[in-house]
Amino acid sequence: TTDSSVLEKRIKMIKNEMKDDLFIPGHHYQKDEVVQFADEMGDSLELAKQSATKTAKYIVFCGVHFMAETADILSSNDQAVILPDLRAGCSMADMASIKQTEKAWTYLQEIFDDTIMPLTYVNSTADIKAFVGKNGGATVTSSNAKEMIKWAFKQKERLLFLPDQHLGRNTAFELGIKLNEMAVYDPINECLEYDGLYDDVKVILWKGHCSVHQLFTAAQIESIKQNDDQIQVIVHPECPFEVLEKSDLSGSTRYIIDKIDQAPPGSKFAVGTEMNLVNRLIDTYPDKHIQSLNPFMCPCVTMNRIDLPHLAYALDCVYESELLNVISVPNQTKEYAKMALQRMLDH
Numbered sequence: 001t002t003d004s005s006v007l008e009k010r011i012k013m014i015k016n017e018m019k020d021d022l023f024i025p026g027h028h029y030q031k032d033e034v035v036q037f038a039d040e041m042g043d044s045l046e047l048a049k050q051s052a053t054k055t056a057k058y059i060v061f062c063g064v065h066f067m068a069e070t071a072d073i074l075s076s077n078d079q080a081v082i083l084p085d086l087r088a089g090c091s092m093a094d095m096a097s098i099k100q101t102e103k104a105w106t107y108l109q110e111i112f113d114d115t116i117m118p119l120t121y122v123n124s125t126a127d128i129k130a131f132v133g134k135n136g137g138a139t140v141t142s143s144n145a146k147e148m149i150k151w152a153f154k155q156k157e158r159l160l161f162l163p164d165q166h167l168g169r170n171t172a173f174e175l176g177i178k179l180n181e182m183a184v185y186d187p188i189n190e191c192l193e194y195d196g197l198y199d200d201v202k203v204i205l206w207k208g209h210c211s212v213h214q215l216f217t218a219a220q221i222e223s224i225k226q227n228d229d230q231i232q233v234i235v236h237p238e239c240p241f242e243v244l245e246k247s248d249l250s251g252s253t254r255y256i257i258d259k260i261d262q263a264p265p266g267s268k269f270a271v272g273t274e275m276n277l278v279n280r281l282i283d284t285y286p287d288k289h290i291q292s293l294n295p296f297m298c299p300c301v302t303m304n305r306i307d308l309p310h311l312a313y314a315l316d317c318v319y320e321s322e323l324l325n326v327i328s329v330p331n332q333t334k335e336y337a338k339m340a341l342q343r344m345l346d347h
């Protein structure tokens with residue numbers, strides 16, 4: 001529409017004028033209308049690494065709130081991180097509040113004494129990262145969860161994995177930990193779901209999930225495979241355990257992109273991850289057959305809150321030096337959260 005072309009022109013002008021003072025990182029789940037203006041695209045790990053090295057005065061983050069917080073924690077104090085729409089949260093990150101986590105920790109320490117190492121998926125609030133950092137733990141992303149779990153076990157007998165039970169369960173299982181060695185902590189009912197002997201517990205999974213990846217099912221895989229036995233099912237480890245069990249391949253956003261990129265022409269994939277990324281893969285590889293594993297697709301509504309008008313408005317404000325939606329993590333939280341992130345980045 002004319003409206004969007006006006007916004008696009010304005011964004012181009014601002015980017016041109018501000019040059020290196022401005023950095024726009026974009027997560028792979030962002031809309032195309034936003035992605036076209038990203039200086040760099042990445043998955044959570046890549047975006048976290050970029051935030052630690054860029055020197056731009058303004059970082060206008062095209063992703064969700066916890067990612068902008070991470071950028072603020074890892075960037076220097078004279079840089080401002082801006083999230084174009086503050087409603088771009090993450091339902092998974094919201095499933096673990098600091099109060100719930102502190103309560104859980106006290107409860108678990110009573111059962112397991114000082115034998116637990118906390119790990120949190122980067123998809124969590126700065127408060128949770130700080131809690132984990134303070135207690136000797138680290139953050140993980142879907143790209144390095146395996147290495148970080150191994151790291152945790154070198155130091156403690158068991159671990160608490162926040163807030164995504166699926167990434168925790170799927171990764172621990174891949175490392176040889178049995179399902180009956182994993183307990184689930186339910187933060188709503190404040191109890192541990194486990195019917196064996198506590199001594200056998202190696203992993204305590206926080207009962208959280210991603211509302212997008214939770215929508216993929218084993219039945220969808222069966223139905224797709226029935227219609228076409230040549231198709232490969234590739235899914236993100238935020239999907240439930242039974243989905244990974246039935247899929248051919250599983251891995252982080254970076255892994256999914258690389259696998260599809262490297263596959264020969266004519267390859268067929270049903271992809272279990274967020275819709276904007278799946279649609280982009282479909283457009284990028286017309287010589288391969290790519291479809292969503294879920295016929296109704298799976299958008300992340302909060303990622304989609306960042307759109308062209310919000311990006312244009314946020315950039316306009318930066319350009320006019322009237323900063324809007326600045327994400328600023330308090331100093332003490334920052335300090336501890338950075339310890340958790342640094343332990344991950346050092347790997």
Ligand code: 13P
Pocket residue numbers: 042043044045123141142143210238252253254
């Ligand atoms: P990754 O970018 O680490 O694959 O995480 C996926 C995700 O859900 C981001 O919100």
Ligand code: SF4
Pocket residue numbers: 029064089090091092093123210211212213274300301302303
């Ligand atoms: Fe959160 Fe899932 Fe959306 Fe990622 S895809 S931002 S984990 S709700």
